[in-house]
Structures are given as C-alpha cells and as structure tokens.
Amino acid sequence: MSDSKEVKKTEMIYGLNDKPAPQQAFLAALQHMLAIFVGIMTPPLIIGGALQLPPEMKAYIISMALFVSGIATFIQVKKFGPIGSGLLSIQGTSFTFLGLSIGIGLSVKAAGGSPEQALGTIFGVALICSPVEMIFSRFIPSLKKVITPLVSGIVVTLIGMSLIRVAITDIGGGQWLLDNKPEFFGSSTNLGLAAVVLITIIILNRSSNKWLRMGSIALGLALGYCIAAVMGLVPFEKMSSLATFAAPIPFNFGFYISWQHVIPMALLYLITTVESIGDLTATSMVSGEPVQGDKYVKRISGGVFGDGVNSAIAAVFNSFPNTTFSQNNGVIQMTGVASRYVGFWISGMLVILGLFPFIGGLFSIIPNAVLGGATIIMFGTVAASGIRIIASSxxxxxxxxxxxxxxxxxxxxxxxxxxxxxxxxxxxxxxxxxxxxxxxxxxxxxxxLPQSLHGQPIAGDGDAYIKTKTAEAK
Structure with a gap:
C-alpha cells in the first residue's frame, strides 16, 4: 500500500482537492485550453459549413459553443447536489451528434426552411431529448456490475486510440489539407514543426522543476507557434473578420421540433452516456482517485447527470450537446495537476473566449502540425490510462x-x-x-458471457479470486 501511495505522491503535483497558487492554476488551465479549444470549435464549424450558414451565423454558434462549455465545465467541476462529478472534467461540444445534427438541418432546409429554422430545430430536438441522459444516470449505481473496470478500461482505451487518428492527421497538416491538397500532406515542414513541439514537451515533462513540467505542453505549443509565425504559416489575416462581442441570447434561432429525429437523438444520448462513463473513469484514474466502489459510482452518476443538464443548457443557448472531453485526461497525466480548482479557471477562460471572439481567434489559428505535436502524446496517454484501468482487474x-x-x-x-x-x-x-x-x-x-468457468472467479473479482485460491490451498 505504501508503494502505491508513493507513486501517487511522486506523479501528482496537485491532487483533486489541492489549491494551486493562482499563477500555477492559470498555467495549468491554459494548457487545458490549448488541448480543447479546437475540439470545441470543430463541430459547429463542420455543421455550419455543411448547412452553408452565413459567416456571421457560423461565427456566432462557434462563440456560443465556447461560452456554453465554460458554463458546463463550472457545473461539472463545482458539483451542485447530484449534478456534476466534482472532478477536473472539462465539458465541450460532442462529436457524436455531428452526423444527426447535419441531417436534421439539411432536412429542414430541403423542406424550404431557413438557416435559422434549421438551427432552431437541431437545438429543439437536442433539448427535449436531453432528459434521457439525466434519467439514465440514476440507474448507474445498479449497473456497476455491468460497467466494470474491464468495460470502462476498454472504452477509455478505444477513446484514446480513436483520438490518435485525429492527432496524426494534424501532424500531417490537417484533414482539409489531406482532402484537398494531399500532395502537401505530411510535408517536411509539418513533420518538423510537430517534432519540435513533441520533443520540447518530452524534455520539459521529464524535468524535476515542477514549473517546467506543468508548463511543458503550453511551452511546447508556444515554441511551435512562434516558429510557425516566423515562417509565415500562421494566418493572422483571418482575425480581421471576427466580431468584437457575441451576446448569449436564449433561443436566438427559435424553437422547433422534428419528431422523426427524436428517437435517433435519444439513442445518441444513450451512446454518449457510455462514452462519458469511460471519460470520467479515465479522469478519476489519472487523478489518483478510485475507479471502483460507491464513491466512484456516485461521481460517475453525477457526471452523467451533469452531461444531460449541460446539454439542455447548450440547446437553450444555441449550441450543440455537450459531453466530457477525454483529451484533458492526457493533460492531467502529463502535467501532474488534477486539482478541480483549475477547472474554475478553465470555465472562466472559456466564457471570456465565447463572449469575445477576437481573443479566441488567436487560439483558432494555431497550425495543425503544431497542435498535432502536442496532442499525439496527450491522446496516447488516454489510451495508456485505459490499459491501466484494465490492468487493475x-x-x-x-x-x-x-x-x-x-x-x-x-x-x-x-x-x-x-x-x-x-x-x-x-x-x-x-x-x-x-x-x-x-x-x-x-x-x-x-x-x-458466463460469469465463471468451472467455478473459477470472474475477471475483476479480486475477493472471489482470493477466497478461491485460499480454499484450494487448504
């Protein structure tokens, strides 16, 4: 037992309930921001493009995605009664709903609806289906024999493996470059930028100086950003088209329902529940918190409930369903900072970025290769966390x-x-x-599958295993 405590002590700089100094909390929060910013912006960007929304409308839903993610993260981290996990679990726009959201919008436009009606229908369907996740969260305690560490570990590992594809695509230059100019994908420039960021992060992360370790991701990205800017690869001209302020107006595009899409949306909320359980389990694991027992189950229940509540809030404020982000688990593990108080800084940053699009624009123009150099290692640690959860059984x-x-x-x-x-x-x-x-x-x-073979204990049942082996020895 003492060995495991020593491992946690040396690997974690700030635990869940520790309070870092403001400057340290800000630095840790900044790195989380760098990891999630593009992920939050991408779904509304893709949906806006698919629905051919006007530029100002597209910019608005991107700003609202950031604003809502800030509010949702605060709820998830602070924990209000049964709502929220109380972990450093960051909320962001879910990729799971991309296809269905585009399908709803296109069907509305095909029937003669306006872009405003298309968005209003997407948000309307998302709002009335959000209670599905809230209701399901109440049954998680009774399902702890189904959602075992083995199952959670498999989901977390798959999350990490899936994200690695995104990271390696960024290293090559991004999906747009691959689709439109594949001859430039994986160029020496992109690979070189990614390598500089990756090597910098590795060197700084292995430092005994806690400031360098906590700042390894931010410093690696900053170095890559500066080099890319000197090379003329940062498109600063895109900043000129951004608005100065975006006001969050409830139901800004109206409220409509497409009943034929209610059941598919409800199913996706159930799927998101499974993904959230995996994400929250990974967060608990990398934070040095339990991944079994009543405390763990209560946190998972609160986190899934929070997902449902936050998705409802997102629909009200003109954004798409929210979920817990898995990439932040990689940041926690790399920096050694699991303090949930860092989450308050992150939520504040997201709200400010949502209200003032120009500030967020500085993050949005980071070259893909620079981002990929950091995310390849962060996403890899998510997969590694899943393997650790599996190994606990x-x-x-x-x-x-x-x-x-x-x-x-x-x-x-x-x-x-x-x-x-x-x-x-x-x-x-x-x-x-x-x-x-x-x-x-x-x-x-x-x-x-049968729970045991020839009377042998099942996987993950440590008590049964010990009892069986003791009986055999006697």
Whole structure:
C-alpha cells in the first residue's frame, strides 16, 4: 500500500482537492485550453459549413459553443447536489451528434426552411431529448456490475486510440489539407514543426522543476507557434473578420421540433452516456482517485447527470450537446495537476473566449502540425490510462475474450467503415464510432458471457479470486 501511495505522491503535483497558487492554476488551465479549444470549435464549424450558414451565423454558434462549455465545465467541476462529478472534467461540444445534427438541418432546409429554422430545430430536438441522459444516470449505481473496470478500461482505451487518428492527421497538416491538397500532406515542414513541439514537451515533462513540467505542453505549443509565425504559416489575416462581442441570447434561432429525429437523438444520448462513463473513469484514474466502489459510482452518476443538464443548457443557448472531453485526461497525466480548482479557471477562460471572439481567434489559428505535436502524446496517454484501468482487474480467459472481441469490433468499423454500407444512415452514425461499437460490445459480452468457468472467479473479482485460491490451498 505504501508503494502505491508513493507513486501517487511522486506523479501528482496537485491532487483533486489541492489549491494551486493562482499563477500555477492559470498555467495549468491554459494548457487545458490549448488541448480543447479546437475540439470545441470543430463541430459547429463542420455543421455550419455543411448547412452553408452565413459567416456571421457560423461565427456566432462557434462563440456560443465556447461560452456554453465554460458554463458546463463550472457545473461539472463545482458539483451542485447530484449534478456534476466534482472532478477536473472539462465539458465541450460532442462529436457524436455531428452526423444527426447535419441531417436534421439539411432536412429542414430541403423542406424550404431557413438557416435559422434549421438551427432552431437541431437545438429543439437536442433539448427535449436531453432528459434521457439525466434519467439514465440514476440507474448507474445498479449497473456497476455491468460497467466494470474491464468495460470502462476498454472504452477509455478505444477513446484514446480513436483520438490518435485525429492527432496524426494534424501532424500531417490537417484533414482539409489531406482532402484537398494531399500532395502537401505530411510535408517536411509539418513533420518538423510537430517534432519540435513533441520533443520540447518530452524534455520539459521529464524535468524535476515542477514549473517546467506543468508548463511543458503550453511551452511546447508556444515554441511551435512562434516558429510557425516566423515562417509565415500562421494566418493572422483571418482575425480581421471576427466580431468584437457575441451576446448569449436564449433561443436566438427559435424553437422547433422534428419528431422523426427524436428517437435517433435519444439513442445518441444513450451512446454518449457510455462514452462519458469511460471519460470520467479515465479522469478519476489519472487523478489518483478510485475507479471502483460507491464513491466512484456516485461521481460517475453525477457526471452523467451533469452531461444531460449541460446539454439542455447548450440547446437553450444555441449550441450543440455537450459531453466530457477525454483529451484533458492526457493533460492531467502529463502535467501532474488534477486539482478541480483549475477547472474554475478553465470555465472562466472559456466564457471570456465565447463572449469575445477576437481573443479566441488567436487560439483558432494555431497550425495543425503544431497542435498535432502536442496532442499525439496527450491522446496516447488516454489510451495508456485505459490499459491501466484494465490492468487493475484480474483478467481470465473470459476477460481476454471480451477485450479481443470489443477491440476487434471497435477498431474494425474504424478501419473499414464500408462494412456498414448496407445499413441506414442512423445505424452508420451510431455504430461508425470505435468507442460506440467497442463499448456496447464490451457491455453486451460482460452481461451475456458466463460469469465463471468451472467455478473459477470472474475477471475483476479480486475477493472471489482470493477466497478461491485460499480454499484450494487448504
């Protein structure tokens, strides 16, 4: 026991309830901002492009995504009664709802609706379905035998593996470059910038100086940003089109319902619940907090409840459903700062960036290769955290079988999405994600596979294992 305590002591600079000095909290919060900023902006950016929204409307929903993420993060971190996890769990716009949101918007426009009605319908459907996640969160305590460390570990590992693809794409120059100018993708310039950032982070992270370790990601990104700017690779001209202030107006685009999309939206909220359980488990793990027991289950329940509440708030303030972000777990592990008080700084920064788009614009023009150099290591640590969660269980033949099938199914649909070609679009949307397919497979197998073979204890049941071995010895 003393060994494990010593590991936590040396690896974690600030634990969950520690209060860093303001300058240290700001530095840690800044690194979280750098990790999530593009992730929060990307869904509204993609949806706005797909729906061909006017530039000012697109800019507004991006600003509201940042504003809502700040409010949602405060609720999640502060914890109000049963709402929130109380962990350093950051909220941001969910990628899970991308396909369905675009589908709803396009169907409204095809029927003659305006861009405002398209957005109002997306937010309306998201709002009336958000209670699904809140209701499901109340049943998590009774499902702790289903959502075991083995299942959670598989989901967290798949989350990390899925994010690695995003990181490596950024290292090459980004998705737009790959789609439109593939001959420039993976150029020596992009690879060089990413390498500078990655090497800088590694060197600083291994430093015994806690300031350098806590600032390793921010300093690595700053160095890459400066080099890219000197090389003329930072598009500062895009800053001129940004508005000075964006006021958060409830139901700014109206409130409409498309009943045919209610059931698909509700299903996606259920899927998001599974992903959030994995994200929150990873956050608890890298923060040195338990991933089993009543305290853990209560935190997960509160976190999922918070996801539902925050998604409702997002719909009211003209943004898309929110969820816990997994990339921040990599930042926690790299910096050694798990203090939830850092979350208050992050929420404040997000609100300010949402209200003043020009400030956020400085972050939005960071070159993809610079971001990729940092996110490749952060996302990799998320996958490593999942492996650590799995390793906390005793894995027998049953556990190995669950892992093998879950990883195979989850990664399989990622490598060959064409396998879902014969299915309707909603099925592709739901099961086209490695996290969704692999996570649901793990849950199903954990329910239906026999709990033991020839009287042997199940995977993860340490007490049963000890009792069995003691009886055998006697």
């Amino acid at each position: 005793l894995i027998d033949r049953r556990g190995v079988l669950i892992m093998a099938i879950s990883f195979g199914m989850g990664l399989g649909v990622t490598f060959r999405p064409e396998i879902l070609g014969i299915f309707p679009g909603i099925v592709k949307t739901i099961f086209g994600s490695a996290i969704t397919t692999g996570g649901l497979t793990a849950i199903a197998l954990n329910i239906f």
